[in-house]
Amino acid sequence: MTGVINTTQAELEKNGFKVKTVSITHLSELQEDIDKFHRQGLLDKQLSDSYLRFQYGTPEDLPGATIIFIIAVPQPITRAQFTWQGTTYEADIPPTYIGKTDDTRVKDILTSVLKPAGYRLARARLPVKTLAVRSGLMQYGRNNITYVPGMGSFQRLVAFYSDCPTERDDWQELKVMKACETCFKCLENCPTQCISTDRFLIHAENCLTWLNESEGDFPDWVKPDWHNALIGCMHCQLICPVNKTQIKKVADGPIFSEKETGLLLQKIPSDKLAEVTRDKLVSISANDWYEVLARNLRVLIESRLFTPHVP
Ligand code: SF4
Numbered sequence: 001m002t003g004v005i006n007t008t009q010a011e012l013e014k015n016g017f018k019v020k021t022v023s024i025t026h027l028s029e030l031q032e033d034i035d036k037f038h039r040q041g042l043l044d045k046q047l048s049d050s051y052l053r054f055q056y057g058t059p060e061d062l063p064g065a066t067i068i069f070i071i072a073v074p075q076p077i078t079r080a081q082f083t084w085q086g087t088t089y090e091a092d093i094p095p096t097y098i099g100k101t102d103d104t105r106v107k108d109i110l111t112s113v114l115k116p117a118g119y120r121l122a123r124a125r126l127p128v129k130t131l132a133v134r135s136g137l138m139q140y141g142r143n144n145i146t147y148v149p150g151m152g153s154f155q156r157l158v159a160f161y162s163d164c165p166t167e168r169d170d171w172q173e174l175k176v177m178k179a180c181e182t183c184f185k186c187l188e189n190c191p192t193q194c195i196s197t198d199r200f201l202i203h204a205e206n207c208l209t210w211l212n213e214s215e216g217d218f219p220d221w222v223k224p225d226w227h228n229a230l231i232g233c234m235h236c237q238l239i240c241p242v243n244k245t246q247i248k249k250v251a252d253g254p255i256f257s258e259k260e261t262g263l264l265l266q267k268i269p270s271d272k273l274a275e276v277t278r279d280k281l282v283s284i285s286a287n288d289w290y291e292v293l294a295r296n297l298r299v300l301i302e303s304r305l306f307t308p309h310v311p
């Protein structure tokens with residue numbers, strides 16, 4: 001294997017990651033993939049204003065960028081525990097949410113190969129799912145979740161620009177998994193019925209993930225027993241046959257005491273929490289979605305949906 005891209009790939013794969021590269025000449029096509037959905041009226045305005053703030057131009061911190069590395073890092077479900085009124089509850093954080101450690105590992109590996117060769121890196125703020133499908137790293141499912149061979153949807157995506165030579169360009173057509181041609185399990189099991197057969201995009205404005213990542217009260221039509229995760233939703237990923245070998249991958253998360261759980265439910269500002277509690281939140285990236293944590297935790301406790309923990 002020769003060339004800086006192949007060396008980088010070998011280093012990432014040694015750590016269990018998968019990588020593809022695309023030339024930045026495709027950025028306008030990537031933008032068009034997203035704009036097309038806007039023009040077709042398939043993206044809810046509020047949702048797209050919140051989620052789709054991407055930067056398609058050459059990055060300011062790396063004006064000579066030539067290439068984008070898109071990397072998939074395996075990530076399990078993380079199960080945190082909360083004690084409240086004498087009972088300990090488990091609450092899941094789905095794959096993709098926990099960022100810092102994995103993102104740093106990716107950056108360190110890229111830097112270890114690219115920096116000695118005289119090349120630089122900058123984080124890419126792009127629609128990484130679409131980019132990863134365009135690179136052939138993964139394929140879409142009917143539920144619009146993306147799947148990597150051997151990892152299923154249990155992974156996190158990270159993208160970096162570099163100014164190294166574009167030795168390889170993996171850009172290709174968007175693809176949906178073959179398994180979805182004859183399978184409707186996610187559609188049949190989605191509690192909000194936001195997956196349909198008459199369009200590719202799900203009705204994301206009704207997806208539990210959008211609803212529980214957004215602030216404010218849940219709409220009246222959302223039934224309490226639909227909630228199944230501290231953030232996001234695992235229904236369609238757990239039922240998906242492509243994830244069959246992945247769904248038992250669960251990592252132990254932090255344990256919040258009765259006192260800590262009480263403070264979280266009261267939505268005490270995070271800077272007023274003890275450092276040890278803040279560290280626990282950071283370990284599940286809950287500092288990124290602290291504004292919705294109290295509401296999501298409360299609805300899970302009230303619906304008694306998540307399993308009381310039996311030591
Ligand atoms: S549940 Fe079936 S249809 Fe849905 S993403 Fe998985 S394979 Fe595709």
Ligand code: SF4
Pocket residue numbers: 143189190191192193194195202206207208209232233234235236237
């Ligand atoms: S994440 Fe949940 S609400 Fe969203 S499509 Fe999947 S099952 Fe439906």
